[in-house]
Amino acid sequence: MSTPPYLLDTHAFYAWVTRQNVSEEFCTFFDEQNEKEAVYVSTISFWEIALLCRVKKLEIKNVEKWAGEVVERSQINVIHPGIQEMIRSTLLPNHHKDPFDRLLVSQARHLKARLVTKDSLIRKYEVEVFWPG
Numbered sequence: 001m002s003t004p005p006y007l008l009d010t011h012a013f014y015a016w017v018t019r020q021n022v023s024e025e026f027c028t029f030f031d032e033q034n035e036k037e038a039v040y041v042s043t044i045s046f047w048e049i050a051l052l053c054r055v056k057k058l059e060i061k062n063v064e065k066w067a068g069e070v071v072e073r074s075q076i077n078v079i080h081p082g083i084q085e086m087i088r089s090t091l092l093p094n095h096h097k098d099p100f101d102r103l104l105v106s107q108a109r110h111l112k113a114r115l116v117t118k119d120s121l122i123r124k125y126e127v128e129v130f131w132p133g
Contacts, residue, residue, distance in 0.1 A: 003038040006030070006130065007079075007108045009117035010045040010100065014058070017070050029132045030116075040077040042107055048100045085110050095124040 008016065008030075015022040016030050033039050046067050052058040060066045071078060081089075081103055089099070089106035096102055096119075105125045108115040114130035115122060123129050 003033065003036045005038050005040055005077075005111055005113035006033055006116050007040045007042065007104065007111060007113040008045070009104055009115060009119060009122070010048045011118065012116040012131075013041045013045050014049060017074065026132050034074060034076060037077060040079050040111065040113060042104060043078060043080050044100055044103055079107060079111070081107055082110070092125060096121045 012022075014020075016027060019027055030039055046063075049058060049060070049067075050063045053060050053063050070076070085106040086103065088109075089102040092102050092105060096105075101117075101119060101122060104115060104117075105122060105127050107113075108127050114128045116130050118131055
């Protein structure tokens with residue numbers, strides 16, 4: 001049986017790579033899943049992180065450099081939203097107003113992945129949500 005794919009929501013991705021605000025078990029679990037090539041991050045998460053830095057909600061001196069180093073170091077699977085995923089994200093029920101989260105739901109559905117998130121609004125969508133620990 002193959003390992004199910006995991007698509008990390010932006011907060012889960014940031015927490016995993018920075019080892020902040022999550023348990024050691026969380027980090028170990030995704031380190032192991034990443035070794036199995038089962039961990040995915042969307043390019044929109046990098047966009048969201050850059051926007052959060054711009055409004056001073058996160059502090060990363062050089063987001064572009066940080067992103068490159070994270071991808072190189074972790075060898076995580078980076079995915080890009082496709083046209084269908086973008087359009088389908090606009091057709092989802094209005095449970096969530098955040099376009100980043102709606103697009104992640106659409107991408108997780110397309111990938112048939114578990115969406116790793118603590119966001120309770122995402123649980124209202126037809127997508128498998130996962131949070132270890």
